[in-house]
Amino acid sequence: MLTRRLALAALSLALAACVSGGAPRLDATQSAMQARHLFGSEAVASGGRPEVIGFYSNGCVAGAQELPETGPTWQAMRLSRNRNWAHPETIDFVQDLSREVARTTSWNGLYVGDMSQPRGGPMLTGHVSHQSGLDVDIWMLPARDLTLSRQDRENLSSISVRSQRGAWINENWTAEHATVLRAAATDPRVARIFVTTGVKVWLCRNTPEGDRDWLSRIRPATGHHYHFHVRLTCPAGSRNCEEQEPVPAGDGCAAAEARAARILNPAPPSSEPPAPAGPAAPQPPRGNGVTLSQVPGQCLSLLSSL
Numbered sequence: 001m002l003t004r005r006l007a008l009a010a011l012s013l014a015l016a017a018c019v020s021g022g023a024p025r026l027d028a029t030q031s032a033m034q035a036r037h038l039f040g041s042e043a044v045a046s047g048g049r050p051e052v053i054g055f056y057s058n059g060c061v062a063g064a065q066e067l068p069e070t071g072p073t074w075q076a077m078r079l080s081r082n083r084n085w086a087h088p089e090t091i092d093f094v095q096d097l098s099r100e101v102a103r104t105t106s107w108n109g110l111y112v113g114d115m116s117q118p119r120g121g122p123m124l125t126g127h128v129s130h131q132s133g134l135d136v137d138i139w140m141l142p143a144r145d146l147t148l149s150r151q152d153r154e155n156l157s158s159i160s161v162r163s164q165r166g167a168w169i170n171e172n173w174t175a176e177h178a179t180v181l182r183a184a185a186t187d188p189r190v191a192r193i194f195v196t197t198g199v200k201v202w203l204c205r206n207t208p209e210g211d212r213d214w215l216s217r218i219r220p221a222t223g224h225h226y227h228f229h230v231r232l233t234c235p236a237g238s239r240n241c242e243e244q245e246p247v248p249a250g251d252g253c254a255a256a257e258a259r260a261a262r263i264l265n266p267a268p269p270s271s272e273p274p275a276p277a278g279p280a281a282p283q284p285p286r287g288n289g290v291t292l293s294q295v296p297g298q299c300l301s302l303l304s305s306l
Contacts, residue, residue, distance in 0.1 A: 031291060032291055032292075034122070034288075034290070034291055034292075035121055037124070042117060042119045042121075042304065045066070046118075049062065050063035050064065050065070050088050050237075051240065052134060052238040052240070053120075053238070053240045054242055055131075055242040056132050056231060057128050057129040058284065059120060059121070059132035059299065060119055060120035060121045060131060060299035061085075064119065065085065065087075067085070067091050071098070072102075072146075073102040073108065073146070075110075075148055075153065077112060077113055077153045079153055082118065083123070089189060090135075090232055093230070093232060094112055097183060101180050101183060105176040105180065106176060107142045107143050107180070110180075111141055113158075114126070114137050115137075120132050121295065121299060121302075122289070123288050129231070134241075135229060135230070138227055138229075139158040140172070140227055141157075157226075158226040159172045160226050161196065161225050162198055164198065165264075181203065185214040186214045190217055190231070190233070191231050192231040193228055194224045195218060195219070195221065197220040197256060197263060200218055200252070200253075200256040201257060204253035204257070215251040219252065240298060
């Protein structure tokens, strides 16, 4: 562990020493290093003006703020991870949503899961996204007790709302969950909300006509049944922020129903050999395995020797 810390410190000092025009120059060894090891070691935010840099799955955040561990209508969970940091716009969103939830449901507010690291960037474990300070996971567990200790918040688990391998919801799902999701999805700052497929299907089947515009922002995604994942749009003043692609036209309900049907009735394996695949289209670097040479250049200047 000491050797790894010394190596990280040495690399960070080398980066700082070769800054020219704002972005460090990397040698071959530095370029190949996974960026998560440096971003994952940062304990506090950088200074300066808040700014989102890059994309949700390959970016960072300057001047991030820490969501207070406890507020009148929220508690941040799993504090040992140090992932309750974000762009100030995301902090405001969480606080606004938690107040609305406390006002309109029997919940006392929200249990807030992972946001971002102090300077964003790829994480040592877990998320592919959550890198630019604009993502936040909200627990499906209704927040009843907002006096949980730090240890309580390490031990308490959220609840799953899925059944039938994700194609439908279970008895943990309530109409108040739908109220919470509607409150989040109708906020103009929101670009996407990712949920397990059955949640999207339930919302589609139970949302009345005339109140369905917000459904387009709710998108089915694998794994999102203990929490829902909110992604905000690029905030004003972040010129280097890469926006999520526009929401597809329509409410997305037909696609969600088709997705659920495929989960329930997967296609049988084909006896025919697969057709030869053509060359894959090049994809931009994404995820927690990106190297220092692949992250946006401005992100390197946020790294310290901590």
